[in-house]
Amino acid sequence: MSTPLIEVVDLEKDYSTGAGVFQALRGVSLVITEGEFVAIMGASGSGKSTFMNLLGCLDRPSRGSYHLNGQDVSRLSSDQLAALRNREIGFVFQGFNLLPKLTALDNVALPLMYAGMAREARRQQAQVMLERVGLGERSHHTPLQLSGGQQQRVAIARALATRPRIIFADEPTGNLDSETSRQVMAFFSQLNREEGITLVLVTHEADIAAYARRRIRFQDGRVVEDVVQEEVAA
Amino acid sequence: MIFSSLFETAWHALATHRMRSFLTMLGMVIGVAAVILMMAIGQGAQAMVRDAIKSMGSNLFIIMSGASTSGGARVATGNAPTLTFDDADAIRDLKDVLTAAPVSPGTAQLIYNGVNWSTSVFGTTPDYVLVRDWPMASGGFFSEADVRSGARVAVIGQVVARELFGAEDPIGKIIRIKQAPFEVIGVLAAKGQSLDGRDQDDTVMVPISSAQQKIFSNSLRNRARFIMAQAVSAKSMDAAESAITNVLRSRHRIGVGQEDDFSVRNLTALAEAAAATTRIMSILLGAIAAISLVVGGIGIMNIMLVSVTERTREIGIRMAIGARRRDVLWQFLIEALTLSLIGCGIGLLLGVGGAWLVGSLADLPVAVTPASVLLAVGVSFLIGVFFGFYPARRAAGLDPIEALRSQ
Numbered sequence: 001m002s003t004p005l006i007e008v009v010d011l012e013k014d015y016s017t018g019a020g021v022f023q024a025l026r027g028v029s030l031v032i033t034e035g036e037f038v039a040i041m042g043a044s045g046s047g048k049s050t051f052m053n054l055l056g057c058l059d060r061p062s063r064g065s066y067h068l069n070g071q072d073v074s075r076l077s078s079d080q081l082a083a084l085r086n087r088e089i090g091f092v093f094q095g096f097n098l099l100p101k102l103t104a105l106d107n108v109a110l111p112l113m114y115a116g117m118a119r120e121a122r123r124q125q126a127q128v129m130l131e132r133v134g135l136g137e138r139s140h141h142t143p144l145q146l147s148g149g150q151q152q153r154v155a156i157a158r159a160l161a162t163r164p165r166i167i168f169a170d171e172p173t174g175n176l177d178s179e180t181s182r183q184v185m186a187f188f189s190q191l192n193r194e195e196g197i198t199l200v201l202v203t204h205e206a207d208i209a210a211y212a213r214r215r216i217r218f219q220d221g222r223v224v225e226d227v228v229q230e231e232v233a234a
Numbered sequence: 235m236i237f238s239s240l241f242e243t244a245w246h247a248l249a250t251h252r253m254r255s256f257l258t259m260l261g262m263v264i265g266v267a268a269v270i271l272m273m274a275i276g277q278g279a280q281a282m283v284r285d286a287i288k289s290m291g292s293n294l295f296i297i298m299s300g301a302s303t304s305g306g307a308r309v310a311t312g313n314a315p316t317l318t319f320d321d322a323d324a325i326r327d328l329k330d331v332l333t334a335a336p337v338s339p340g341t342a343q344l345i346y347n348g349v350n351w352s353t354s355v356f357g358t359t360p361d362y363v364l365v366r367d368w369p370m371a372s373g374g375f376f377s378e379a380d381v382r383s384g385a386r387v388a389v390i391g392q393v394v395a396r397e398l399f400g401a402e403d404p405i406g407k408i409i410r411i412k413q414a415p416f417e418v419i420g421v422l423a424a425k426g427q428s429l430d431g432r433d434q435d436d437t438v439m440v441p442i443s444s445a446q447q448k449i450f451s452n453s454l455r456n457r458a459r460f461i462m463a464q465a466v467s468a469k470s471m472d473a474a475e476s477a478i479t480n481v482l483r484s485r486h487r488i489g490v491g492q493e494d495d496f497s498v499r500n501l502t503a504l505a506e507a508a509a510a511t512t513r514i515m516s517i518l519l520g521a522i523a524a525i526s527l528v529v530g531g532i533g534i535m536n537i538m539l540v541s542v543t544e545r546t547r548e549i550g551i552r553m554a555i556g557a558r559r560r561d562v563l564w565q566f567l568i569e570a571l572t573l574s575l576i577g578c579g580i581g582l583l584l585g586v587g588g589a590w591l592v593g594s595l596a597d598l599p600v601a602v603t604p605a606s607v608l609l610a611v612g613v614s615f616l617i618g619v620f621f622g623f624y625p626a627r628r629a630a631g632l633d634p635i636e637a638l639r640s641q
Contacts, residue, residue, distance in 0.1 A: 097638065099551060114555065
């Protein structure tokens, strides 16, 4: 459990705004090894979301290097980045980001479609994933027919569909009540413990961050705290 | 990504917005239907003109009596015949003219066995059917001798034969033309419509002398309303025209600078002009229809642009979970193509149905040709690609993070 999965060196990200250049990240260097459960914390505007977008290959850094699984991400084409997001990375968002017109099953099968899997095969695998998150019975419901917690579980099933190594979760419990949040976090912990999936969680809530062993705190585009705690919630 | 998945995705997107998809398609439907229908009507009109020209005979002149001066008052063209039988003979003897026939036309009531029918009567000579290249269906045409003697014999067209005699054989029967009895000695073969839309089979032909004496009973003895003449070949048309003009001017003693009291019209040239007009008309109809097709395409582009804006978040989600730019491009392009091709299919059915309806209601020989169908399908496909490409490229060019943030 010590292979560096993510390695960033002097990562910087600028945004040009009307008022000039805004430096969202001002030189971040860190390593995340396979199987870690990391919480990235910080106030809004601290750069934590920008950092996650870079790690998730949704965006490219202005300067600095990012190696994912030993591969220099900055050299990849946008198609290669898309393939990387498809196979190596799963996303869970605060707003669930399911396609409202598709059933739970089709939502979960969507990444498999972009992976080039045939229709029947991907529906079978999507069904397996929905069963894993306890929604095997709800596969033909559309997101609007599901509760917030159920929608987030569908989103997690979708993130797991292509069996990625890392899951990035951006405020995954932001729209959920505390009981549902606890269930979702417990499921994440279980995934990390039992399957060794690397989890990177962005949150500003301390009790949610408490599920992660390692906590990284961002402030003004820099890492100001990076600690490993012995006691984790479960 | 698998191609069938693209169609599945496109179909699903269109099916979830049924009303919008239908309305978007409507532009294509109307455009394609219009193209098919207009081209069918154009083709039909052209075919009709072609048939009429074929039935007219070739290398024809019509020399009309006209513009004679009587007592200082000019009389309108055709009112007082200035042409004589001898003029016709003189024209026939010209070396560039194959044959010529004087005609004295009119209308009269025909009666046979209590049935009556009003039709056009042509007093003429046997040369007329040669000029018009008009074969007989049964019996024979009257002879020069009949013309000279003013024989009471008649040759009837198909319509007259049908209306007066039904299934009966007309040959040898006596009909009354304006009370005067005539013996039917022949039935003409069918000719169909002329260029001016008259039914050429609704006619009866009698020796010109008999017509003037027994039917029209006027003072026009030896005068012809017009003369039909046929040049020996297409190449001699110009020579024949000037020869006819010269011989008539000298016979009518028209001095230099004086106006002709007749007019020579090149019917073949007129027919060609009519054919050209019809061709231009049908191109025009097709062009107008094609404009509606383009407007339909712009409708598709418009809705696709709205759709891309509305679905920005969806595009962001798809990109986040691994859609490449070209997957997004294809998704929207195929949506536009599916819209335009389904619209084309419906338009095709409507156009063919409409053409059939017009054909049976207006009695027009409409023709839906494979070329027009191919054109409509091809143009719809191109329109789908052309007007679908810009919105699709816009979708594919979105930044995943911004797309995800949009609401």
